[in-house]
Amino acid sequence: MRIDAVTLFPGMIDVPLSESIVGRARQEGFLELGFANPRDFTEDRHRTVDDKPYGGGTGMLMMAEPVYKALKSVRKKGSCVILLTPKGRRFDQKLALELAKKKHLVFICGHYEGIDERVTPLADLELSIGDYVLTGGEPAAVAVIDAVTRLIPGVLKKSDATVNETFTEGLLEAPHYTRPAVWRGKKVPQELVSGNHKLIAEWRRAQAEALTGKARPDLAPAKKKIRGAAKK
Ligand code: ADE
Secondary structure, three states, X not given: OEEEEEOOOOXXXXXXXXXXXXXXXXXXXXOEEEEEOHHHHOOOOXXXXXXXXXXXXXXXXXXXXXXXXXXXXXXOOOOEEEEEEEEEEEOOHHHHHHHOOOOEEEEEEOEOOOEXXXXXXXXXXXXXOOOOOOOEOHXXXXXXXXXXXXXXXXXXXXXXXXXXXXXXXXXXXXXXXXXOOEEOOEEOOHHHHOOOHHHHHHHHHHHHHHHHHHHOOOOHHHHHHHHHHXXX
16 A cells, blocks of 8 residues: 655654654565655745635644645545545554555645645545544544554555454443453453453453443444343
8 A cells, every 4th residue: 555645844754754664664565655755846945835825814724835836746546635624534453454555645744724726626425533622633543543543454464453353243342351360469351360261252242342332332333232232
């Protein structure tokens, strides 16, 4: 997979995505990550990328032309162009799975107060990572690229590592424990040390349903199952 980011601050994406699993995925060629900086597509002496909003208001806006030219330098036929904005569709695991199937993603990261609205139609998708306002699209791009990269086949060594995890089945994950079996007086649940795989699977399912019902009752499949279970 190839991902390009249109950003004034490539380091905000490049640096965090050079570590750990995504860093290794890049080194091993599972992910090629590139950058196009609108500042490199300006023509004035000051390399201006922002200006005051028409109609007044605080802050500066990114100008359309440098963003357009930067996007044009990386966009190919078949690219999926994603504009990161708090006004976008909420990112979730289902969308991460869809995006992981694409060959080329391009993220447009707004900074300052955002981008000239006329750039918006250039995107196939407007995406938000949550109901809060970041200083720019870059930290959102990091989150989305991380979630997508770990779903590229071969990136996670264990092929089943993404099967039983949080959100894949619409449930939060059951708690996990590692050695020692007793830590500061706290024991690992008996079921997990029983060696009985059926019992372990049942325990994990029950824990996942209970946890989801308590922490995230809004997750629809969990709601249905818990309601069903309550009727019995
Ligand atoms: N840019 C600023 N805030 C954002 C958010 N919550 N999601 C995506 N992009 C953003």
